[in-house]
Amino acid sequence: MFNYQITAGVWLFIVIALTISILSLYVSRWYLPMKMKGAYLKSITALAAAVETKDSGTVGHAQRVAQVTVAVAKKLGMTGHDLERIEYAALLMDIGKANVPQAILNKKDPLTPEELEIVRSHSKLGAEMVAAVPFLADIDKYILHHHEYWDGTGYPAGLKGEAIPLASRILAIAADYDAMISERPYHHAWNPADAIEEIRENIGNKYDAKVGSIFLEMLSHGS
Amino acid sequence: MNRLRLYAIFCAVVFMCAAVITLLVWAEVPIVGNPWPGVFWFALLACLGELLAVNLQEGAGVSVTPTSPILWSATCVLGPLPAILISAIVGVFSMLAKFICYKCTRVLDAHSSYFGVSVYKNGSHGLITELSSMIQGYGAQWQERPLGVTIQYIAAYVANMVVAVGPAGLVYHYLGGRFLIDPGPGFHVLTSFVLPFFGLVAASGIVDLGVWVLHALVVNPVPGAKGVYGLLLTMKLALIEVGLPIVRPQLFMLVVAIALSYLYIHIHVLGFIIAATPVLALRDFFNQWVAEREAYVNTITTLATYMQHYHPYTRGHLKRVADLAERLAREMQLPAESVRYISTAAFLHDIGKIGVSEEILDKTAKLTDEEWEKIKEHPVKGAEIISHLEFLDSIVDWIKYHHKWHNGGGYPATNGVDIEIPIEAAIIAAVDAFDAMTDDRELAIKWECDSCGYQPGDNSRPPMCPKCGAEKRRLYREPKTLDQAVDELRRGAGSQFHPKVIKAFLAMLDRDGVHFSV
Structure with missing residues (x-):
């Protein structure tokens, strides 16, 4: 009753259908996620920068730390999704300072113990903020522990060694170095050579030896 | 006039239109060849398509389904009367599916602990989540109404689909269109198919818009605007807010409909698969885009x-x-x-x-x-x-x-x-x-003068400190x-x-x- 005639027109439609399908899949699975990633990075950078305006002297801090952190993480063999997460963590690590009074952040004199407590609460506040957003919930640990030191002298939990997430260990060293070489209300900018020396001395006690050596190696290559 | 009564009249008018159009088509356009296997296949395709509705506007209840290109295609392949039959089948199926999905959602909600809330609501991967979100989405389009109104609603919905197909089929016939399963002698692609087909699409678009405007006039007139001005305002808003988003994808649908007709004539049902692939891919893209944006x-x-x-x-x-x-x-x-x-x-x-x-x-x-x-x-x-x-x-x-x-x-x-x-x-x-x-957030802050430290002792909130005369900010008042x-x-x-x-x-x-x- 019915003849199947595969004419040139049928072939044409098959080719068109396949082209549209492949194009659309390409856009939705590759181009769109890439574009959205760009939007997230741009927006998160802007929000981090907004918090930085509060804390005079830290403008650009998060962005510089993010660059260094990503480079170190790459050297440590992180790829793709992990790398993306660590970049967000670096940008957002100080977002908790949004809820720390400006007067304390910019104080020139030494802080009182209560004030120190308030400043130190920024890692916890930041982790809480990030945990409230489903898209970023998995990086709250990195932010919570970005001021922990290898020997357990950091805050808020005083974690030691491998108990600190790797991402937080990278963040700690990158953030400390950038803080040393920039001008802050409570200290002048260090000479980069002195800062490197300081970091080198603390590898093994404050900083993870593996992360530290890669970090120093990168700095000596001038990147 | 009472809103419900107005709605009943609207339903009755649409239903009458559908009946008149069906009779007119029956009398005017002969059935050619043997369209009945085609009716089965097109109806099956349209019912599947109806399940794939894409929401255009959050909350406005406007969704685009691939149903119209399928019905257009059915009209020019099989003829208007079979197409009307298909549209009625699809209308009933759609209502039934919405109702069943709505009931399923209720059951799933009631027993969510049994099915596991994590699988049912929070999961982001997997076929079950996909399926359950589809059921929820479809079920959400059903509203609990009194039985009488529900019957009116179903009748109006089915009649609405018939109304969108019938006149378009008549236009196709009068413009000299031939029905492709048996085009007869003297068939010319341009004059017997393509040109009448554009007429069909245009007619269908106009009827769709007309019904929408009428629906908006009856169901949600602009609050506060009365008389002729109110009528015009409602019409304008219905056209801009709802009409245009519906008409815009019609160009795409036109291509899909032509592909469907051509492929069905040459390779029968296999053609549906070829035509459906890009539609599914585009739908996936659209959903992905909306979800990413929202997130x-x-x-x-x-x-x-x-x-x-x-x-x-x-x-x-x-x-x-x-x-x-x-x-x-x-x-x-x-x-x-x-x-x-x-x-x-x-x-x-x-x-x-x-x-x-x-x-x-x-x-x-x-x-x-x-x-x-x-x-x-x-x-x-x-x-x-x-x-x-x-x-x-x-x-x-x-x-x-x-x-x-x-x-x-x-x-x-x-x-x-x-x-x-x-x-x-x-x-x-x-x-x-x-x-x-x-x-009253200010009430939670204790009133205390920050110049001299004076506290009133009672709950008063003076705009000026009674002791040192320092003026207070407006926010700090009662x-x-x-x-x-x-x-x-x-x-x-x-x-x-x-x-x-x-x-x-x-x-x-x-x-x-x-x-x-x-």
Whole structure:
């Protein structure tokens, strides 16, 4: 009753259908996620920068730390999704300072113990903020522990060694170095050579030896 | 006239139209060849297609289904009468499917602990989640109505589908179109198929729009607008808000319909698979796009909202402002984009305060000029921050001007240049002022003079310290009652506030009260 005639027109439609399908899949699975990633990075950078305006002297801090952190993480063999997460963590690590009074952040004199407590609460506040957003919930640990030191002298939990997430260990060293070489209300900018020396001395006690050596190696290559 | 009765008349009119058109088609257009196997296949395809509806507008209930190209194609392949039969089958199937999905959702909701909430609601992968979200989405289109209204609704829905197909089929026939399963001698592709087919699509589009406008007139006329003006306004809004989004994808559907007809004639049902592939891929793309966009806006808005969380009371204030602003935007019939983004803007309107020191923000004494200058910077700073986010571009101005007065006062200063304050900024301004006036957050802060340390001892909140005479900020005074706040808004209409916004706001408060859906 019915003849199947595969004419040139049928072939044409098959080719068109396949082209549209492949194009659309390409856009939705590759181009769109890439574009959205760009939007997230741009927006998160802007929000981090907004918090930085509060804390005079830290403008650009998060962005510089993010660059260094990503480079170190790459050297440590992180790829793709992990790398993306660590970049967000670096940008957002100080977002908790949004809820720390400006007067304390910019104080020139030494802080009182209560004030120190308030400043130190920024890692916890930041982790809480990030945990409230489903898209970023998995990086709250990195932010919570970005001021922990290898020997357990950091805050808020005083974690030691491998108990600190790797991402937080990278963040700690990158953030400390950038803080040393920039001008802050409570200290002048260090000479980069002195800062490197300081970091080198603390590898093994404050900083993870593996992360530290890669970090120093990168700095000596001038990147 | 009573809304329900009007709706019943609407249903009856559509149903009568459907019946007349069917009879007319029966009398006018002969059935050619043997269309019945085709009826089965096209109906099956259309029923599957109906399940793949794509929501065009959140909440507006406007969805695009691939049903119309299938019905157009059925008309020119099999003839108008078989197409009418298919449309009736699809209409009944669609109603039935919505009802069943609705019931399924209810059962799943009731037994969610049994099925495992994590699988059913929170999971983001897997076939089961996909399926259950489809069932939920489809079931959400069904509304619990009284039985009589439900029958009317179903009849009107089915009749509506028939009405969209019948006249289009007649147009195709009168323009000289032949039915492709048996085109007969003298068939010419251009004059016997392509040109009449464009006529068919145009007719179908016009009928669709007509029914939509009629539906809007009956079901949701513009509140407050009466008489001929109200009718025209409703028609205009129905055309712009709903009509155009429906018509726009029709060009794409036209291509799909031609492909379907051609492929069915040459390779029968196999052709459906070829035509369906790109449609499914595009649908996947569209869904992906909407979901990504939604996730992005939610993430950034939440994060930014938490950043302004410097005061335990701020979050509640922002939520209420966002909620009221969205309702007011709906009330004022602003474009869909504005309605969608105004709550985002309301959540972020004070984000510029992040750069203003807490000492100034929390100060209870009257501010010095210098401190005022600092506070006045916050809309511009906020606009700067927002400009880096990938939201709707115009949001930047909504935030920049939310402290600009209707008469040119307020801030930021525009140096004598006359700027047009976006209506959305005026909405945020009015709602923000209203919530600040009625909010009792100040009551939670103990009144204490920060110049001399005087405490009144009772619950009084004097605007000036009785001991040292230091003046206090307006915010630090007693909150106003609802009536006082409304009076204040009315007094400020035309000077501080946009008169149209205040008019709509007061009408809305009068009708709905100040409930919050938070």
